Amino acid sequence: MKLTTKMIDIATREVLLNNEDARNIGVLAGDRVQIFNQTNGVSVAAFVDTTTSIISQGTVGIYRITNERLGVMEGESVEVRLADRPVSLQYIRKKMDGARLSKDETYSIIRDVVDDNLTPAELTAYITASYIHALDMDEVEHLTKAMVDTGERLTFHTHPIVDKHSIGGVPGNKITLLVVPILAASGLKIPKTSSRAITGAGGTADLMEVLAPVEFSAAEVQKMTLKVGGAIVWGGATNIAPADDRIILQEYPFRIDARGQMLASVMAKKYAVGADLVVIDIPVGTHAKVPNVQDGGKLAREFIELGERLNMRVECALTYGDSPVGRSIGPNLEVREALSILEGGEGPGSLIQKSIAIAGIALEMSGKAPRGGGSALANQILKNGEAHKKFMEIIEIQGGNARVKSTDILPGKYEFVVNAPASGYVVEMNNQSLISLARSAGAPHDRGAGILLHAKKGNRVEKGEPIFTIFAERNWRLQKAVEEGRRLMPVLVEGMLLDRVPHETKWE
């Protein structure tokens, strides 16, 4: 059916049809139509909303995101038809039925994900089926390559290209802000794409954005890396492995991180930036994603095998994941802590040790340091100021202020100090609760929101001494976090009263 376009400033990938036109085309609200722009030959799929008044018969409302690819002008006419059922739905069904998917089938699904031909519900069915019927290594390899081939890539003519990744789950893990400058200062090239927080209190991209812009195209990342040796950008803006971002978004409501998809997700991003050497940080602990060293070792071997299939050398570091890294959680607090260490200030041992250990592995893999000498070299680069100098270059090339000092970065002005209710040792520090608290206080959106830990697991505290401070930019956020803190009790001191059970007679 030929319809005249009317632009509608709503940020979704939909179109708005008059009820009558929808009926004639044979679609209901939520169905998929194909829209042809005969002027430029472009055709896109979009989902249908219906109205009886906003759009009259003969007109189609084109929402903003739909027009990003369609590119029609208001008043031009387009052809609107019932869309064919995407062929990839058959393959999703096949996965639901427990079958292995071939390379072509996986590519078909991922292409439809990137082209927005699948509804969130259809993509969720694929994710759920792949979560339950775990992907084998062939399927993971195909998924990784499909994610890479449907997005942008970097191509470097000098080698090696180094990359690092942490699989996450530990709050305060700002080590990228130290590792990238150390490696770039050593002469290696590390084009680091990072994520924004989805479930966390601040992804590396959220942290870096405190200091400089982080949204760059793939080509810009390549150029900056060639110039100063490294960059720390938000992966979402580069269009590198875009299918992965969509998959992660759909996994979010269920808090799942399916093994196969996680392997593919991490390695697609490394492969697409042209990495030769990759260090993967796998935090292990009761409150981390990987509960014990056995599982960590198994996951490490899978990363290594997948790396071999993709011609990347991978080494993994199992790290301590039962407590936050360093003493800060939340963008500004974490950036201040990292910056202060780069400036030569004192810093928490956990953060410095972990950073030079991870950087050290990459230095050894690349031959910059002898086997066993990596972390010493990393420490030297950190201590002699070269890493700091390099970080300032990176900040500058990304458009930030290269004269920034750690003392310039301030936490939110509202704070609440939590004191030890009893004397004793800190026996428990719950990652999930700390993250939840920092998020309640406003992190990562409010950059100044977060948590500063005054004591860590195993420390002795005296009654009335501060254990941690909650910071917020807005008072109601602070109140909300304080309330939640009372409920979650993220830090436990032995001898603390956990709960009081009132006397009550129960008949069952």
Place this chain on the structure above:
Amino acid sequence: MKLTTKMIDIATREVLLNNEDARNIGVLAGDRVQIFNQTNGVSVAAFVDTTTSIISQGTVGIYRITNERLGVMEGESVEVRLADRPVSLQYIRKKMDGARLSKDETYSIIRDVVDDNLTPAELTAYITASYIHALDMDEVEHLTKAMVDTGERLTFHTHPIVDKHSIGGVPGNKITLLVVPILAASGLKIPKTSSRAITGAGGTADLMEVLAPVEFSAAEVQKMTLKVGGAIVWGGATNIAPADDRIILQEYPFRIDARGQMLASVMAKKYAVGADLVVIDIPVGTHAKVPNVQDGGKLAREFIELGERLNMRVECALTYGDSPVGRSIGPNLEVREALSILEGGEGPGSLIQKSIAIAGIALEMSGKAPRGGGSALANQILKNGEAHKKFMEIIEIQGGNARVKSTDILPGKYEFVVNAPASGYVVEMNNQSLISLARSAGAPHDRGAGILLHAKKGNRVEKGEPIFTIFAERNWRLQKAVEEGRRLMPVLVEGMLLDRVPHETKWE
């Protein structure tokens, strides 16, 4: 955040926020907010769309479906907050992980489905997980009861109440139009709720709508049944087991019909209308939903067991499902065929035999006929005109024309006759292809579209004799169906050339 409402005539359950307000609330497009109408105390969840221009800061656009429950007036203010994550997501995750769900957990999910607290993607995850980790009979029972308890019910004070259901998959299965009048004419009560076609060429509700309105509330269905003994209505309008309709809609893209959900779906509807005696028609055949008698028997035993748990007596009929029932597919053609039989005209044996067999089982179960004498009684009621008289009463009470004749119901004016390309026996008749063809021709939306079969499986046809006719209301639809017919070849005559493979040398 307090915002002023503005009504927006778009038929979805969403709200439209200015980008800035969305950011302040802490949501992105696609996230869920909770909206409180302080005037009437109602609170509903809705999904967020964002705009930079249509809605200014301080205002929230309320879409039509959102306001059906919220009930605000334009210009009133509402409180909009980030919605809590529905607790039922945890249970969906639990099912993804392969665990059995408790009664409470199942109720929590189904309540959120009915209250629209889950996104289509979240519901799809539940469906996919339940498809892969098949529900056990306890879970099916809980699901059935949850579906019943979250919707309307009928309560009859006279018994027995009879019901029938066909699990579908066979085109042309218009037997309800014969079975309901036969049973009602016998003095039994049968409040039949039916579905519209989702994947088929016409659901029973689509057929009945040719003759009378089919959208009634549960209370109206009860009243009509008490008055004339039966009704044939669209279940969707009754709000009986509304969760089921939403589940079916999400299953549609994958063409799945998960065993547990199917059992619950069928039996919830029978339970909710207060049925005591239920006959289930299970078509068996290569192209039907159930491929063989063994599987049919197993499914039958599950229906019977579930019936026992719900205090309903269930009998199942395994029927021949490899060919269409009767000779017509598509609303008008099917209605004409059924009406003609009721009027005492000649009709295909397959349709008459199946109808009196199914009606006969119910007559025996209710004691109206002795064991073994049900189909004879059904045939008598059909032949002596009582069924026809009863059907006219049903049509009349539903608001249709009680003087309608089969000859009044006409197929679409565009037709294309497919002739036998060779002499021989009809060896194959593909249900799926026939349905697909009828849909291409416009069924069920175009009531006159469909297929009339002149020969059936096993019949001998001579070269040039008509095998079937395609009817359509619009010429382009007819052309599309003819094209598809060439490709699908739904009816095969032995000796027909299936395909011609051109000579071609291939190097592999």
